[in-house]
Amino acid sequence: MEDNYQHMDFQDDLLISYLLGETSPSETMQVDHLRKTDAAYNRRFEEFKAVWEASKNLDDDQEADTQAAFNRYKEKVVNRNNAKVSSIRRKQTNTWMAIAATLLVFIGGSWLYFARFSVKEVQLITHNETQISNLPDGSVVTLNRLSHFEYPSRFTGGQRKVKLDSGEAFFNVAHNKEKPFLISAGNTLIRVVGTSFNVKNKGGAVEIIVETGLVRVSHNGQSALLKPGEKLTVNNKTAALNIEHNPDQLYNYYRSKKFVADDTPLWRMVAVLNEAYDSHIVIERKELNNLPLNTTFDDASLDKILDVISRTFKISVERKHGTIILK
Amino acid sequence: LQTISKQTYILKNYLDTNEPELDQLYLQHYAGLSRYAFTMVNDRVMAEEMVQQVFFKLLDRATPIAIQTSVKAYLYRAVNNECLNHIKHLKVKRGFEAHNSSIMKQMPDTPAGKLQLKELEEKLRYATNNLPEQCRVIFQLSRFEQLKYAEIARQLNLSVKTVETQMSRALKKLRVQLADYLPLIIWLLINMM
Numbered sequence: 110m111e112d113n114y115q116h117m118d119f120q121d122d123l124l125i126s127y128l129l130g131e132t133s134p135s136e137t138m139q140v141d142h143l144r145k146t147d148a149a150y151n152r153r154f155e156e157f158k159a160v161w162e163a164s165k166n167l168d169d170d171q172e173a174d175t176q177a178a179f180n181r182y183k184e185k186v187v188n189r190n191n192a193k194v195s196s197i198r199r200k201q202t203n204t205w206m207a208i209a210a211t212l213l214v215f216i217g218g219s220w221l222y223f224a225r226f227s228v229k230e231v232q233l234i235t236h237n238e239t240q241i242s243n244l245p246d247g248s249v250v251t252l253n254r255l256s257h258f259e260y261p262s263r264f265t266g267g268q269r270k271v272k273l274d275s276g277e278a279f280f281n282v283a284h285n286k287e288k289p290f291l292i293s294a295g296n297t298l299i300r301v302v303g304t305s306f307n308v309k310n311k312g313g314a315v316e317i318i319v320e321t322g323l324v325r326v327s328h329n330g331q332s333a334l335l336k337p338g339e340k341l342t343v344n345n346k347t348a349a350l351n352i353e354h355n356p357d358q359l360y361n362y363y364r365s366k367k368f369v370a371d372d373t374p375l376w377r378m379v380a381v382l383n384e385a386y387d388s389h390i391v392i393e394r395k396e397l398n399n400l401p402l403n404t405t406f407d408d409a410s411l412d413k414i415l416d417v418i419s420r421t422f423k424i425s426v427e428r429k430h431g432t433i434i435l436k
Numbered sequence: 437l438q439t440i441s442k443q444t445y446i447l448k449n450y451l452d453t454n455e456p457e458l459d460q461l462y463l464q465h466y467a468g469l470s471r472y473a474f475t476m477v478n479d480r481v482m483a484e485e486m487v488q489q490v491f492f493k494l495l496d497r498a499t500p501i502a503i504q505t506s507v508k509a510y511l512y513r514a515v516n517n518e519c520l521n522h523i524k525h526l527k528v529k530r531g532f533e534a535h536n537s538s539i540m541k542q543m544p545d546t547p548a549g550k551l552q553l554k555e556l557e558e559k560l561r562y563a564t565n566n567l568p569e570q571c572r573v574i575f576q577l578s579r580f581e582q583l584k585y586a587e588i589a590r591q592l593n594l595s596v597k598t599v600e601t602q603m604s605r606a607l608k609k610l611r612v613q614l615a616d617y618l619p620l621i622i623w624l625l626i627n628m629m
Contacts, residue, residue, distance in 0.1 A: 164579055
């Protein structure tokens with residue numbers, strides 16, 4: 110097949126250009142003609158086409174979410190910068206400091222030797238602020254307000270076990286197939302190897318939304334596998350695991366400081382606002398419940414948001430004894 | 437958008453490594469770069485990590501980088517090298533065969549046809565990973581971003597002739613490397629249409 114190599118090589122170039130639609134009309138005619146009249150030539154074309162078609166499967170079948178990836182990147186940049194500050198300080202230490210430090214290492218060494226064997230449980234409790242925290246394995250946890258999270262100062266054994274006692278957190282778990290990452294939230298157990306997802310634990314009622322990767326959830330002997338864009342809620346009374354498509358990006362508000370409403374019904378927006386601002390907003394007329402809202406509030410105050418909502422739907426906002434009534 | 441994207445296609449003799457500039461580049465090229473990394477490492481999380489690593493390294497540089505081609509070509513090259521390093525590391529860590537079989541193990545219930553297709557994909561991935569970097573970037577832009585020769589040439593600051601030569605070099609190499617599998621590929625293509 111390769112005997113007339115030089116000649117074949119030239120024809121290959123032309124065939125490939127033809128396959129990619131880069132040939133001139135006269136070249137196209139030439140190739141068309143050869144394909145019809147020369148079976149060996151046509152077979153060679155089929156081979157190139159096959160390689161080209163098969164290579165399509167190498168591509169990721171999902172659209173990249175640039176914005177989400179960018180947020181994760183910036184999060185890591187901030188953490189790196191913090192780490193760098195301490196390393197710069199270290200450079201400025203002088204010789205005497207170095208000697209003192211060496212002594213300290215000797216003294217501390219023996220203590221550390223024993224301390225290594227003890228693993229401390231770290232408690233993170235947030236009140237009015239969100240908090241971003243790095244775990245010993247490189248995973249990043251963003252805690253919402255009023256949350257209680259526990260993790261060990263060092264992950265030992267074959268698993269990385271943490272606990273979300275209450276509240277809400279977003280996990281960006283460092284990839285490690287050998288050491289699965291386990292989160293217990295109430296009676297629900299979440300198991301991943303390297304993904305990002307949101308977990309909410311409101312008195313045992315757990316809600317999980319997946320951003321990237323796969324998440325395995327088990328609860329009372331039942332188990333489910335979640336994919337990106339899916340949302341799972343655990344009903345505490347019936348113990349049923351309910352999976353649905355996650356309709357909006359509102360769960361993300363405490364990380365992005367943004368409320369993104371995209372055809373979001375008013376009741377849903379109100380529920381999220383009540384949670385975020387500790388407010389007590391009620392919708393008085395039922396027919397207002399499903400009004401669709403389309404806007405983004407970027408780090409806005411509650412007053413501003415309510416103002417926009419009231420003007421959008423031409424409804425009035427009334428405040429009475431700490432309750433805000435939309436009518 | 438047109439004016440922003442043009443900026444990074446043209447030949448600059450240096451690349452500023454300050455944070456705002458890099459943020460801009462990240463947003464602009466993430467989709468393409470992560471896709472490129474995915475075709476090499478076959479893992480979405482890892483692909484993102486590869487792109488991040490490239491940008492971290494840029495951030496760590498105190499001085500602007502002198503570049504020969506376009507900024508876009510430079511970034512693809514950096515991601516390419518990052519992925520190759522990662523793959524090399526993986527090979528050292530558990531041996532390539534073990535890595536291959538672990539991919540197989542993840543889907544025990546797949547029918548034989550799908551399994552073969554998966555195996556074929558691995559071969560193809562392996563073959564493309566062995567293409568020279570420039571050749572591979574051009575292949576990628578043509579295959580997955582569906583760019584014409586002229587467009588690729590402009591973005592990478594190369595001549596159309598070079599793009600054409602590299603493209604046919606890529607396909608010729610892949611054809612030779614996949615020679616054993618070609619009957620299977622053609623059979624699959626006909627039967628799946």
